[in-house]
Amino acid sequence: MPASDRSLVDALRSDRPTTSFEFFPPKDDEGEAQLWQTIAELEPLDPTFVSVTYGAGGTHQDRTIRVTERIARESSMKPVGHLTLVGQSTAEIENVLKQYLAAGVDHVLVLRGDPQGGPRAPWERHPEGMDHALELVELAARLGGLTVGVAAFPEGHPDAADRDACADVLVSKAEAGAEFAITQLFFRASDYVDLVRRLDARGCDLPVIPGIMPILNFAQVSRMAELSGAALPPEVLEQIEPLADDRAAVRAKGIELATQLCRDVLAAGAPGLHFMTLNRSKATREIFQSLRDESLI
Numbered sequence: 001m002p003a004s005d006r007s008l009v010d011a012l013r014s015d016r017p018t019t020s021f022e023f024f025p026p027k028d029d030e031g032e033a034q035l036w037q038t039i040a041e042l043e044p045l046d047p048t049f050v051s052v053t054y055g056a057g058g059t060h061q062d063r064t065i066r067v068t069e070r071i072a073r074e075s076s077m078k079p080v081g082h083l084t085l086v087g088q089s090t091a092e093i094e095n096v097l098k099q100y101l102a103a104g105v106d107h108v109l110v111l112r113g114d115p116q117g118g119p120r121a122p123w124e125r126h127p128e129g130m131d132h133a134l135e136l137v138e139l140a141a142r143l144g145g146l147t148v149g150v151a152a153f154p155e156g157h158p159d160a161a162d163r164d165a166c167a168d169v170l171v172s173k174a175e176a177g178a179e180f181a182i183t184q185l186f187f188r189a190s191d192y193v194d195l196v197r198r199l200d201a202r203g204c205d206l207p208v209i210p211g212i213m214p215i216l217n218f219a220q221v222s223r224m225a226e227l228s229g230a231a232l233p234p235e236v237l238e239q240i241e242p243l244a245d246d247r248a249a250v251r252a253k254g255i256e257l258a259t260q261l262c263r264d265v266l267a268a269g270a271p272g273l274h275f276m277t278l279n280r281s282k283a284t285r286e287i288f289q290s291l292r293d294e295s296l297i
Contacts, residue, residue: 008078008107009147009179011048011272012207017297018048018272019288020080020209022182023279025052025063034279035067041281043075045288048272051080051109051182065096069103080149081105084113085136089128093136097143109149109182110136134173141177152181152208154191155230167198174206181206182274185213185225187236187257189264196269210265213276214283215254218244251283259287266296273297 011018021042026032039050052068054061064082071079081100083093100108112133125131130139133150140148150173153166160166170181186192192210199206215221218240225232232240236257243249262273273291275284291297 008049008080009207012180012209013271017266017270018209019045019297020047020272020274021050021284022211022274022276023050023052023067025054025061025067026279031279032063032067038277038279038281039071039075039077042277042284043077045285047077049078049080049107051082054082054084054086054111054113061096065099068100068105072104078107079105080107080109082109082111083136084111085126085130085133086113087126087129089126090130090139091128093129094139094143097140097146101143101145106145107147107149108140109151110140110178111151112136134169134176137173137176137178147180148178149180149182150178152183152195154183154186154188154195154210163194163198167195167202170195170199170206171202171204174204178206181208183208183211184230185211185276186230187225187261188233189261189268192265192270193268207271209272209274210261210270211274211276212258212262212287213278214258214287215240216251216278216283217247218250221254255283255286258283259290262287262291263294263296266291 023035023038026035050071052064052071054064068079068081071077083096085093097108100106110133130136137148137150140146150170152170153160156163156166157169160169183192183195196208199208213221215236222232239253239257240250243253266273275287277284288297
């Protein structure tokens with residue numbers, strides 16, 4: 001058992017669903033001010049944890065680390081630090097892990113990350129770096145003092161041969177020391193259930209938190225889904241596409257669909273919900289309140 005605070009893993013294995021919020025690293029000072037406003041608005045909801053992504057292609061690492069450390073120092077929320085392999089040597093990655101620990105951030109989500117040329121570009125290993133997230137899990141485990149989370153892909157990773165191969169990789173990460181997983185965005189509860197069943201069939205009880213992103217901007221989410229390898233399923237498209245030119249209608253329908261997805265995955269036994277906020281709080285707060293009113297969270 002890692003020496004770090006066990007409250008997150010304990011919470012994921014309890015009967016009460018966890019809630020968490022994900023932010024992305026701001027690109028400039030104005031964006032950082034907006035992020036802190038969002039954090040202030042979401043803090044009263046008392047999430048189990050929050051996280052700040054490492055940025056596409058490994059960009060904005062400095063802001064990611066600085067914001068994560070500030071959350072640890074100045075808020076009541078537990079931060080989970082993100083870390084990818086992109087564009088960094090093993091020594092540099094180890095230094096980031098030590099920096100997180102020194103700041104009191106003892107939970108990390110480790111990922112390979114998208115190639116610097118974009119999600120569909122060929123992977124290029126740093127000359128003194130690593131190729132796979134599994135190696136990063138092993139490094140964090142050797143370093144000690146960290147509770148390690150990893151990414152999961154309900155529809156399969158774009159580079160995986162099939163969903164079975166993707167499940168095998170996730171089991172390997174758990175065996176190497178990962179203690180929880182957070183999924184990529186997805187839109188069908190059945191895809192989440194399928195992933196968990198594949199893990200169960202392999203004797204792996206790794207808690208897998210579903211990542212929830214409401215469709216608030218049709219073009220933006222379609223693009224994000226395409227890049228991540230997730231599909232906008234026909235049953236979602238047939239409800240969203242006719243509204244594409246009406247932003248308010250898209251937003252309302254997106255919140256409705258996301259709220260129902262939350263209900264479905266919780267009914268299927270999900271240990272919690274991880275909201276991808278896009279650094280805005282209003283939609284997340286609306287979904288959160290609906291679920292709380294129904295005593296689901």
